Amino acid sequence: AQSVTQLGSHVSVSEGALVLLRCNYSSSVPPYLFWYVQYPNQGLQLLLKYTTGATLVKGINGFEAEFKKSETSFHLTKPSAHMSDAAEYFCAVTGGNGNQFYFGTGTSLTVIP
């Protein structure tokens, strides 16, 4: 069985501050992990993914995430928040190609000027 927990449904940061969005997962198989972003009135867009290999993965818009197997975590970070980062962020896990995806309940990021 697989599941995802996103800690904090709402996160506020000041412009220029560090962004940290937390994601913990459970998986009975080696996980593939994803972060998606959703801007208002749009679909979900892939930010980054971990499948195999390097545990620190870089995505679009300056975001990165680190897969920590021992902590079953895949937290999303960005060194300096920009106003345009305000959106809903979803963490997801799957067991591999075509397998069902399990999504967290999302974290709404607000960036304060």
Added chain:
Amino acid sequence: NAGVTQTPKFRILKIGQSMTLQCTQDMNHNYMYWYRQDPGMGLKLIYYSVGAGITDKGEVPNGYNVSRSTTEDFPLRLELAAPSQTSVYFCAPSGYEQFFGPGTRLTVL
């Protein structure tokens, strides 16, 4: 959202009416998924398909039906619309990652 088309973008239905939400992909993925997203909530899986002719229920299938006659198309059918089906519906073809369509915003009054 490249490669995934959803129609219509918006629709208002009266209680008891029926409609089909269309989803077409040109990415040749065998796996396709339908989700609904209620305001301020995450995604809930309605139905999914692992290939043409094969479909299966997800977490919230009641009130919906699907078919998959081709790899490209995966329509979602609402037979007797209810206010509880007011939501945004996303289609997502899937390989190693899921590709989301732009969504259909449905209101049932």
